[in-house]
């Protein structure tokens with residue numbers, strides 16, 4: 504399925520690689536902006552959402568991750584379905600319309616736990632849109648329950664999941680993936696998990712974690728593999744580039760605004776068959792997200808409130824409330840449009 508039918512914007516692998524290596528950010532930005540304007544004119548999307556991270560216990564322990572803890576390690580936690588419900592209720596009262604749920608890879612959790620936490624969110628407010636679980640978590644559910652992945656997705660959908668967030672793609676290229684996330688799903692497994700989700704009618708995003716040890720070749724490879732899968736399934740809503748932050752990880756981080764501009768602009772051009780390019784304001788900051796709206800992006804992501812905020816009595820929802828999102832978009836010269844992860848406006 505080609506979302507964007509004007510193929511004159513499409514770029515081949517060699518040209519993409521050359522531009523990423525030696526092209527100017529401005530040149531790429533102009534081309535990306537032409538694609539972005541053709542698809543979305545001057546509209547820019549945002550979501551009023553919140554995140555519930557049900558557990559940080561993880562058995563995979565990717566070198567790139569600062570978030571995970573081993574079972575029993577100080578700081579490790581696991582929320583009960585009741586705690587998830589309580590948080591969802593608070594977020595709903597604060598005005599959130601969508602809840603993102605992700606956690607670590609913890610094989611002691613039965614499949615029923617995941618179903619229960621999704622139902623817990625829906626029981627707090629049935630109108631909350633639930634975007635939940637990475638491909639790795641869904642593969643784990645398949646393993647612990649002995650159900651094929653398609654059945655796992657069907658059950659999650661039945662419980663109230665309306666889309667998958669698309670995390671865990673990292674970088675597909677093996678030599679890089681082996682260093683940053685050696686024990687995670689392989690690239691082929693991630694791609695196949697998305698293929699099955701799309702065939703079950705679940706729309707997903709696709710992420711790319713960049714700004715660490717990847718090469719220009721691995722970025723281009725990642726984008727073209729996503730473009731191929733989208734041509735086959737049409738199930739991706741948005742591409743979401745994620746700049747790596749080192750945190751406690753031993754993997755070094757590259758930090759270059761010019762590289763960020765080029766990666767985002769290149770993605771918009773190569774992924775002409777993806778409806779949206781989301782640059783999460785939580786990752787890029789409001790000023791840089793505003794700039795990226797002129798380099799191919801059409802979506803600054805969600806308010807992404809977190810539990811610390813919900814539990815702080817009377818606290819304002821950080822500085823990112825709906826007005827903040829709208830003002831950021833207007834200040835950048837675009838028209839704000841509130842949506843959810845399925846781009847229901």
Ligand code: SF4
Pocket residue numbers: 561562563564565568569570571606607608639684687
């Ligand atoms: S699987 Fe996810 S939570 Fe676990 S270590 Fe890797 S990135 Fe962190």
